[in-house]
Amino acid sequence: MAALSPSxxxxxxxxxxxxxxxxxISAVVALVLFxxxxxxxxxxxxSGQLIYWTRFGDxxxxxxxxxxxxxxxxLLRYWWGPVDTIRIVPPSTQNALAIARRAIAPVLxxxxxxxxxxxxxxxxxxxxxILVLTYVMLGWGLNVVVGLAGLLDLGYVxxxxxxxxxxxxxxTNFGLSFWICLPLAGILAAFFGVLLGFPVLRLRGDYLAxxxxxxxxxxxxxxxxxxxxTGGPNGIGSIPRPTMFGIPLTPGDDGLAAKxxxxxxxxxxxxxxxxxxxALALLTNWVTIRLRALPxxxxxxxxxxxxxxxxxxxxxxxxxxxxxxxxxxMFAGFAGSFFATRQGFISPESFTFQESALxxxxxxxxGMGSQxxxxxAALTMIGGFELFRGFEQYRMLVFGIAMVxxxxxxxxxxxxHRAPTVFLKxxxxxxxxxxxxxxG
Amino acid sequence: xxxxxxxxxxxxxxxxxxxxxxxxxxxxxxxxxMINFAHGDIFMxxxxxxxxxxxxxxxxxxxxxxxxxLIVLLVSMAITALYGWTIExxxxxxxxxxxxxxxxxSAIGMSFVLTNYSQVAQGARVKPVPPIITGxxxxxxxxxxxxxxxxxxxxIVVITTVVLLGIFTWLVAKTRLGRDMRACEQDxxxxxxxxxxxxxxxxxxxxxxxxxxAVAGMMYxxxxxxxxxxxxxxxxxxxxxxxxxxxxxxxxxxMLGGLLIGLIETLWAAYFSTEYKDVAAFSILIVVLIFLPTxxxxxxxxxxx
Numbered sequence: 201m202a203a204l205s206p207s208x209x210x211x212x213x214x215x216x217x218x219x220x221x222x223x224x225i226s227a228v229v230a231l232v233l234f235x236x237x238x239x240x241x242x243x244x245x246x247s248g249q250l251i252y253w254t255r256f257g258d259x260x261x262x263x264x265x266x267x268x269x270x271x272x273x274x275l276l277r278y279w280w281g282p283v284d285t286i287r288i289v290p291p292s293t294q295n296a297l298a299i300a301r302r303a304i305a306p307v308l309x310x311x312x313x314x315x316x317x318x319x320x321x322x323x324x325x326x327x328x329x330i331l332v333l334t335y336v337m338l339g340w341g342l343n344v345v346v347g348l349a350g351l352l353d354l355g356y357v358x359x360x361x362x363x364x365x366x367x368x369x370x371x372t373n374f375g376l377s378f379w380i381c382l383p384l385a386g387i388l389a390a391f392f393g394v395l396l397g398f399p400v401l402r403l404r405g406d407y408l409a410x411x412x413x414x415x416x417x418x419x420x421x422x423x424x425x426x427x428x429x430t431g432g433p434n435g436i437g438s439i440p441r442p443t444m445f446g447i448p449l450t451p452g453d454d455g456l457a458a459k460x461x462x463x464x465x466x467x468x469x470x471x472x473x474x475x476x477x478x479a480l481a482l483l484t485n486w487v488t489i490r491l492r493a494l495p496x497x498x499x500x501x502x503x504x505x506x507x508x509x510x511x512x513x514x515x516x517x518x519x520x521x522x523x524x525x526x527x528x529x530m531f532a533g534f535a536g537s538f539f540a541t542r543q544g545f546i547s548p549e550s551f552t553f554q555e556s557a558l559x560x561x562x563x564x565x566x567g568m569g570s571q572x573x574x575x576x577a578a579l580t581m582i583g584g585f586e587l588f589r590g591f592e593q594y595r596m597l598v599f600g601i602a603m604v605x606x607x608x609x610x611x612x613x614x615x616x617h618r619a620p621t622v623f624l625k626x627x628x629x630x631x632x633x634x635x636x637x638x639x640g
Numbered sequence: 641x642x643x644x645x646x647x648x649x650x651x652x653x654x655x656x657x658x659x660x661x662x663x664x665x666x667x668x669x670x671x672x673x674m675i676n677f678a679h680g681d682i683f684m685x686x687x688x689x690x691x692x693x694x695x696x697x698x699x700x701x702x703x704x705x706x707x708x709x710l711i712v713l714l715v716s717m718a719i720t721a722l723y724g725w726t727i728e729x730x731x732x733x734x735x736x737x738x739x740x741x742x743x744x745x746s747a748i749g750m751s752f753v754l755t756n757y758s759q760v761a762q763g764a765r766v767k768p769v770p771p772i773i774t775g776x777x778x779x780x781x782x783x784x785x786x787x788x789x790x791x792x793x794x795x796i797v798v799i800t801t802v803v804l805l806g807i808f809t810w811l812v813a814k815t816r817l818g819r820d821m822r823a824c825e826q827d828x829x830x831x832x833x834x835x836x837x838x839x840x841x842x843x844x845x846x847x848x849x850x851x852x853x854a855v856a857g858m859m860y861x862x863x864x865x866x867x868x869x870x871x872x873x874x875x876x877x878x879x880x881x882x883x884x885x886x887x888x889x890x891x892x893x894x895m896l897g898g899l900l901i902g903l904i905e906t907l908w909a910a911y912f913s914t915e916y917k918d919v920a921a922f923s924i925l926i927v928v929l930i931f932l933p934t935x936x937x938x939x940x941x942x943x944x945x
Binding site: 639 | 665667669674675685688689690692693695699715719722723726730731734738739741742743744746747749751752753754755756757758759760761763764765766767768770782798873877881884914915916918919922923925926927929930933
């Protein structure tokens with residue numbers, strides 16, 4: 201059932217019998233797969249005894265969907281097939297696309313700046329914007345570790361949690377303000393990054409991934425079980441809201457609205473939070489781009505491409521890896537403390553493996569190392585995720601399916617190439633097919 | 641001492657279950673070189689299928705327990721194996737020659753799909769079943785009344801594991817399929833040049849791994865008397881830890897690692913704290929990878945330049 205080459209397809213024509221047979225096989229497989237899981241529903245009855253009832257209608261519907269879907273997929277594959285996109289798109293369109301590609305980043309940035317102005321009355325869109333920007337920031341932060349240094353980190357959410365909990369604890373126990381806690385949270389998270397980095401220096405690839413996953417789980421389990429410090433599963437509540445450098449955004453006399461002599465509106469705080477996370481995200485982006493041009497950034501990229509050659513060139517791989525972990529973790533810490541102050545309440549439920557996977561998916565979908573790609577991927581993923589808010593039950597199911605399909609469709613991410621940071625005479629775009637990954 | 645002996649028995653039983661799951665990780669990693677993240681969820685699906693087929697068999701009036709167990713085992717293995725086959729076909733085969741992160745993310749996506757699929761299909765609540773096999777033997781009774789017991793369920797779990805492990809070892813060592821698997825593990829291109837159907841061999845690897853995970857799922861159901869949609873994640877990481885501890889790619893290693901993880905976890909819970917038993921298991925993973933990156937029975941990895 202391998203994809204047919206165009207010539208083989210032309211020679212064969214549309215083979216209805218073949219497609220029908222394939223769909224039939226898929227339907228039979230689906231029937232067996234779903235027979236017990238969909239066809240029978242179990243539930244604990246009133247006396248605690250398990251009871252079951254049959255749902256053959258649902259089962260039949262699922263099998264029919266698979267049968268129909270299989271035919272549709274085959275037909276699409278037949279009509280679309282593997283096309284040579286480069287030859288099909290005329291040069292004029294390609295030029296236009298190139299210009300559009302160059303323009304997209306500034307246009308997106310300007311639009312983002314204007315979002316609170318345009319959608320001032322739509323609280324929902326502002327909240328969504330804050331959420332997307334949080335993930336953009338997390339994506340850019342993880343990009344330092346995965347995209348630049350090639351270290352596959354599945355426990356990124358641990359640093360996010362460290363940031364959130366350090367802000368929550370410092371603010372509720374010692375009454376420190378957001379602006380003092382923010383750098384502290386970043387430093388603490390970076391410290392945790394080094395803490396994780398040290399033991400895993402020798403590991404590579406999948407092993408590194410699984411150890412970071414275990415680390416993330418350990419952090420979460422400790423948060424759940426260390427009740428006296430973290431409040432356990434109940435989390436920490438009434439976390440102070442951020443102030444605009446000491447001036448609270450409240451309706452009171454000392455609030456910002458009163459001082460400026462304007463009417464108070466709760467939207468002010470949302471707008472403030474929006475610009476705050478935008479500033480943090482842009483800081484992450486700026487630092488990443490600056491670092492990439494510095495020796496340390498180039499060392500990261502060299503490490504990603506070939507660790508052995510890297511060592512042969514006299515690059516200290518230990519410090520290189522540790523700085524990558526620490527930098528990425530620091531940004532996660534910033535994002536975490538922003539998350540805590542935005543929510544006003546945090547609990548271990550917000551820091552599950554699911555979040556790590558989501559951020560990693562954003563980075564990979566964005567195209568490993570492409571800043572614009574990560575931003576677009578965050579917009580797509582979080583926006584798409586939001587569309588399913590009404591179907592809470594099916595959200596993660598659809599997310600999982602989307603992840604699989606996206607990987608099959610574009611394993612290299614949305615933006616498949618990027619410009620090199622340092623080049624000799626001419627800048628050639630680097631196709632991401634040439635970028636090795638996770639070997640460091 | 642008696643308490644320790646009892647915990648030892650419990651640990652070995654839990655370890656057998658982990659070992660059965662770990663074999664699936666080890667085989668797939670050995671041949672395809674990827675961590676099959678969805679494997680823990682396949683174990684969970686196996687448990688669900690066992691539960692549902694058991695309910696149906698009981699309600700149609702079957703009463704002979706060994707017959708029920710045998711049918712449940714076969715049904716669960718067959719359907720779960722088909723899950724393994726389908727997942728490989730849909731989510732991994734198209735990415736066989738893609739860049740290395742892609743199959744891993746696809747596997748993570750597949751894991752979400754399976755978890756939430758069973759949540760949507762069967763509900764989020766824990767499904768308990770009454771004990772199917774009761775009875776057991778008293779091995780030793782100490783003066784203060786503490787009894788070391790070996791229950792029939794425990795015996796069945798361990799015996800099933802040992803028998804299946806025997807069949808499986810024979811399969812890998814003596815049959816054509818096993819030879820193909822070992823050939824693919826060495827060098828896929830070379831194996832295909834020499835007439836080994838690589839795609840089919842990889843499919844079969846997933847099928848066997850899933851079937852063994854289904855057995856583990858059924859044993860879990862028998863032993864703990866419950867399944868729920870989320871149990872695959874933690875069991876999956878622990879079984880993976882077992883595979884790594886034993887040396888990934890090594891089949892006896894996976895079993896040994898499973899036993900060790902089961903023992904450590906049980907003893908930790910018995911002597912230190914129940915809350916931190918998972919932390920202990922994950923910490924072992926980190927410690928093992930630092931000091932013994934190739935595991936207890938693994939081959940040293942050659943660094944290619």
